[in-house]
Amino acid sequence: GESVGLHLPTLSVQEGDNSIINCAYSNSASDYFIWYKQESGKGPQFIIDIRSNMDKRQGQRVTVLLNKTVKHLSLQIAATQPGDSAVYFCAETTGTASKLTFGTGTRLQVTL
Amino acid sequence: DAGVIQSPRHEVTEMGQEVTLRCKPISGHNSLFWYRQTMMRGLELLIYFNNNVPIDDSGMPEDRFSAKMPNASFSTLKIQPSEPRDSAVYFCASSFSGFIDSRLWTDTQYFGPGTRLTVL
Numbered sequence: 652g653e654s655v656g657l658h659l660p661t662l663s664v665q666e667g668d669n670s671i672i673n674c675a676y677s678n679s680a681s682d683y684f685i686w687y688k689q690e691s692g693k694g695p696q697f698i699i700d701i702r703s704n705m706d707k708r709q710g711q712r713v714t715v716l717l718n719k720t721v722k723h724l725s726l727q728i729a730a731t732q733p734g735d736s737a738v739y740f741c742a743e744t745t746g747t748a749s750k751l752t753f754g755t756g757t758r759l760q761v762t763l
Numbered sequence: 764d765a766g767v768i769q770s771p772r773h774e775v776t777e778m779g780q781e782v783t784l785r786c787k788p789i790s791g792h793n794s795l796f797w798y799r800q801t802m803m804r805g806l807e808l809l810i811y812f813n814n815n816v817p818i819d820d821s822g823m824p825e826d827r828f829s830a831k832m833p834n835a836s837f838s839t840l841k842i843q844p845s846e847p848r849d850s851a852v853y854f855c856a857s858s859f860s861g862f863i864d865s866r867l868w869t870d871t872q873y874f875g876p877g878t879r880l881t882v883l
Contacts, residue, residue: 685871687874693877700871749813750808750819751796755805756805
């Protein structure tokens with residue numbers, strides 16, 4: 652996995668703008684995907700999930716899009732707020748395996 | 764509703780000492796996972812249990828690491844002897860798992876706050 656910290660890709664957005672965080676996965680057998688948010692000094696926090704029989708799922712201010720053809724996952728955050736600043740991880744698994752594989756984290760910085 | 768509880772939150776020890784990390788999963792969850800997070804390797808799964816039974820320990824670094832789950836509400840991760848390269852944040856996560864059509868599926872994993880371990 653990629654390192655958390657100095658080499659994390661960073662997305663900088665202004666407060667109120669929409670954010671899009673992307674994730675590529677490699678296992679075509681993966682059928683369950685999760686986005687986690689990790690704030691400094693805390694454990695990863697579940698945001699939203701999606702199963703492979705769907706291509707879009709919406710939550711409160713967040714939307715996850717799944718494109719199985721190109722093995723791509725994205726997290727959209729509407730009206731980004733300072734409290735959204737964190738590292739975001741996508742994770743994939745086959746439901747049978749129970750083993751999450753975490754992708755490269757993306758650091759989201761919200762500027763005022 | 765309490766989430767996953769881990770203790771201690773911070774541990775500083777000297778090389779060669781035994782370290783024990785503790786985890787209480789969310790009540791009703793039957794799967795428990797131990798992860799390690801470092802700057803260089805990100806989040807790595809060390810071991811996971813289902814119904815108190817270790818299912819996959821292929822991520823455990825070496826024999827110095829051991830994990831137990833004596834009951835549904837408690838698990839430990841032990842490092843003996845500890846080494847400086849073990850310094851990391853160790854997370855415990857829990858979830859509910861069940862069988863559908865003879866296939867084990869796992870619901871969302873919920874993480875604890877982590878234990879930051881420093882081995883001098």
